[in-house]
Amino acid sequence: MVIGIIVGLILSVLFITGTLETLELKTLDHRFHTFSDRMAPSKDIVIITIDQNSLDYLKYKMGIVWKWPRDIYAYVIDYLRAAGAKAILLDFIFSDPDIDRAEFESGETDIMLGEAIKKAGNVTNSIEFFKEIEKSNYVDLINYDSITKFAIEVKGIDHLELDDYGDADPPIPPILEHSGSLGSSNVIADPDGIIRKVRLFHKFKNRVYTHSSFALFHSLAGNPRTSVDRDYALELDDRVLGLNRMVRYISTGTAREGLKAIPLHTTLLPMYCYHI
Numbered sequence: 001m002v003i004g005i006i007v008g009l010i011l012s013v014l015f016i017t018g019t020l021e022t023l024e025l026k027t028l029d030h031r032f033h034t035f036s037d038r039m040a041p042s043k044d045i046v047i048i049t050i051d052q053n054s055l056d057y058l059k060y061k062m063g064i065v066w067k068w069p070r071d072i073y074a075y076v077i078d079y080l081r082a083a084g085a086k087a088i089l090l091d092f093i094f095s096d097p098d099i100d101r102a103e104f105e106s107g108e109t110d111i112m113l114g115e116a117i118k119k120a121g122n123v124t125n126s127i128e129f130f131k132e133i134e135k136s137n138y139v140d141l142i143n144y145d146s147i148t149k150f151a152i153e154v155k156g157i158d159h160l161e162l163d164d165y166g167d168a169d170p171p172i173p174p175i176l177e178h179s180g181s182l183g184s185s186n187v188i189a190d191p192d193g194i195i196r197k198v199r200l201f202h203k204f205k206n207r208v209y210t211h212s213s214f215a216l217f218h219s220l221a222g223n224p225r226t227s228v229d230r231d232y233a234l235e236l237d238d239r240v241l242g243l244n245r246m247v248r249y250i251s252t253g254t255a256r257e258g259l260k261a262i263p264l265h266t267t268l269l270p271m272y273c274y275h276i
Helices: 002-016 019-035 052-062 071-082 108-120 144-150 212-220 268-275
Strands: 046-049 123-130 167-169 181-184 197-199 201-204 207-210 226-228 233-236 239-242 248-250 260-263
Touching: 071 108, 108 123, 123 212, 144 181, 144 207, 181 207, 181 212, 207 212
Parallel strands: 046 260, 123 181
Antiparallel strands: 123 167, 197 248, 201 207, 226 233, 233 239
């Protein structure tokens, strides 16, 4: 009896302090690394990174500091298009105009980026959703109706009991209007600060939007019919993916270990500097 009470008190303390959840998450990491199917990642997927060396390269070579002018991103997209990229995902939210620069007219770099996106025709841009209404310095630029064309129809979406977000931060019009698709950049970190899951669907103003990674996949797959059944199975035409009630993918970390990552300073930045 006494032992039971002591054990119960210990478990209660561990539960209240979040220790049990942290231990569960660590064991989850171990289980996925130990028992998951370590499939080799596709060599067709390339992550182009902006690392500290890339920031330093432009700073000391060209005197360009962060934030970079958006003609740089336009140049990168033009390069990827010429290289035959089937799809491009920009993990940035260009929700405010580029800052005024002496060498460009006001808004010129935003137009340059928009034109590059238009030429590519396969660029997925990112948007962020908020639970509460946010005050934006550029609220007059936001036309929420302009993002509705990027919503997708998901049969059975009510099974997921999604919350309706109250506000959104989309790209500015010169960039948004030429996007091939649009997806959420929202992520959820676990209590230990590690991101293990992604919410696949978001509801905003009674329309459904997907995470940017899924928006890219959905576009590449030809925008298949999408539905969710009562057992939380996601059906994309003839493809079936099992989900949990919160509609999250768990990232095991195993696939990312072999993904090809290319820092910009080792490839495109030298060519950009030569180009200008």
